[in-house]
Amino acid sequence: MYLSREEEDICRGDHGPTLQKMMNILVALGEIYGAERLVPVRSVQIAGVSFKNIGDAGLQWISDLNGRVRVPSILNPCGMDLRRWKEMGITEEFACKQQATIDAYRKLKITTDCTCTPYQLYDSLACRGDHLAWSESSAVSYANSVIGAMTNREGGPSALAAALIGKTPLYGYHLDENRKPTHLVEIKDELAGADYGAVGFLVGRIVKDGVPIFHLRSRPNSDELKALGASMAASGSVALYYVKNVTPPPPSQARPEEKIAIDRADIDDVYKKHSGRDADIIALGCPHCSEQELEQVAALLEGKTVKKELWVFTARKIAESCPELVARIEASGARVFCDTCMVVSPACERYKKMMVNSGKALVYIPGLCGVQAGFGTLERCIDSALGRL
Amino acid sequence: MEILCRKIAPGCASGPALATKEPISFLGNVDPNTGVVVDPAHDLFGQCIAGNVLIFPGGKGSTVGSYVIYQLKKRGLAPAAMINLRSEPIVAVGAIISGIPLVDGVPEGMMQIKSGTWIEVDADHGLIRI
Numbered sequence: 181m182y183l184s185r186e187e188e189d190i191c192r193g194d195h196g197p198t199l200q201k202m203m204n205i206l207v208a209l210g211e212i213y214g215a216e217r218l219v220p221v222r223s224v225q226i227a228g229v230s231f232k233n234i235g236d237a238g239l240q241w242i243s244d245l246n247g248r249v250r251v252p253s254i255l256n257p258c259g260m261d262l263r264r265w266k267e268m269g270i271t272e273e274f275a276c277k278q279q280a281t282i283d284a285y286r287k288l289k290i291t292t293d294c295t296c297t298p299y300q301l302y303d304s305l306a307c308r309g310d311h312l313a314w315s316e317s318s319a320v321s322y323a324n325s326v327i328g329a330m331t332n333r334e335g336g337p338s339a340l341a342a343a344l345i346g347k348t349p350l351y352g353y354h355l356d357e358n359r360k361p362t363h364l365v366e367i368k369d370e371l372a373g374a375d376y377g378a379v380g381f382l383v384g385r386i387v388k389d390g391v392p393i394f395h396l397r398s399r400p401n402s403d404e405l406k407a408l409g410a411s412m413a414a415s416g417s418v419a420l421y422y423v424k425n426v427t428p429p430p431p432s433q434a435r436p437e438e439k440i441a442i443d444r445a446d447i448d449d450v451y452k453k454h455s456g457r458d459a460d461i462i463a464l465g466c467p468h469c470s471e472q473e474l475e476q477v478a479a480l481l482e483g484k485t486v487k488k489e490l491w492v493f494t495a496r497k498i499a500e501s502c503p504e505l506v507a508r509i510e511a512s513g514a515r516v517f518c519d520t521c522m523v524v525s526p527a528c529e530r531y532k533k534m535m536v537n538s539g540k541a542l543v544y545i546p547g548l549c550g551v552q553a554g555f556g557t558l559e560r561c562i563d564s565a566l567g568r569l
Numbered sequence: 570m571e572i573l574c575r576k577i578a579p580g581c582a583s584g585p586a587l588a589t590k591e592p593i594s595f596l597g598n599v600d601p602n603t604g605v606v607v608d609p610a611h612d613l614f615g616q617c618i619a620g621n622v623l624i625f626p627g628g629k630g631s632t633v634g635s636y637v638i639y640q641l642k643k644r645g646l647a648p649a650a651m652i653n654l655r656s657e658p659i660v661a662v663g664a665i666i667s668g669i670p671l672v673d674g675v676p677e678g679m680m681q682i683k684s685g686t687w688i689e690v691d692a693d694h695g696l697i698r699i
Contacts (some may be wrong), residue, residue, distance in 0.1 A: 201665055201666055201668075204578065205578065205661075205665050205666070208577050209658060209662075212658065233633060234633060235636070236638035237637050240643065241666060242637050242641065335635070335658055335659070335662065335693060336631075336635075337635055338658065464594040557649060
């Protein structure tokens, strides 16, 4: 791999041991994947934040680092609401270690907003054509597909390395040749809301790490695109997709050879196979709710009282920008938690069955939390919380 | 005997070989407090990897495995060096942040080398000496 004079100096250790190791990480990944050189990135989004996932080993590593990030860098959700963790039933010991993890990242001058939807908070983190080093699979999918930026799916250490160096190896989704559609997915039925999560759940399993292009009758909004991408990144490992006439177009117009047709019956099957019956907790906000989604939840809960736990996850910046919406939701007995989510927090492990409106959560909850998962539309989820299901 | 290989993580170290044909998931397969392989289904079950030249096809499983390698190193329980058929990011990153020499691109026969055989890994020159 080609390295500039300055990059070689960093590799040799002229800029200290932390940067030397970080540069070695980028060079090793570049060698493994055949990158020609490094490319500057506009921003970095770093996974490996929840203490539930990284444990003492990860905390130790992050705490040992010295330096400061070279480009705007932001964190993935952590394992608890950083202010209301007691309400979530988080133990004192976990809270201490989680706070220490956040502090260690802050020491490196990383913005400690903990969210899987950084694009909902800051427009400046990613624009069309930018190279990025983002980690969280749904954010990677959104950045590549909806924004038209370019990023691979980084691991925690490689994202941190990119943040401290300000560059990433040029391979994979940074190159147009790897951004061509591999599968054409045609859906002739109308879709709305959680249908997009169900479609993603099905398509991800079929295309795996492919690049699907969708021909749809409906025109998905940004929340629906967010749900579609998140779901495909979980049931498969899709990091880039296209929706004809909606997202930025592919680099070439060549039609993919593989074709997939999905109809209403396939989608209904996902709902039927993952019934939300007997759920003892309902969780929304995977990926984190936008203000529009909080508005929908608030409207459905207006004047009503929940009979089961209903947790709504969003980014702190979003909750703080619309306190009246949060108050309307919480007046029902539901809770709006920030900085975390049902997938990465240990708080959900004490329940038996969780109902979600997210295809991504449907994939991860059984394995990562040891909790059964049911799937339904937002309306059905709210009905379940109100004891009407 | 000298074998050519590719440097993934820099450095030079030697030790007795500990080889397996099975990939290793450092999160789950190896106890970070003892360095012992604790997965009963793994070929190396019950063996301690500390101080050995660990030879295995590559990593698998959770990316947290990189941090487990770092924790092993901090506790003096890490392998002296590692040799892969083909390194992937989990083990590569783990080796780099821990300062453990790592090479790949060796012949498949290396995975069957007799345990205890003294091996020197010179990652900086892309060489293994047996």
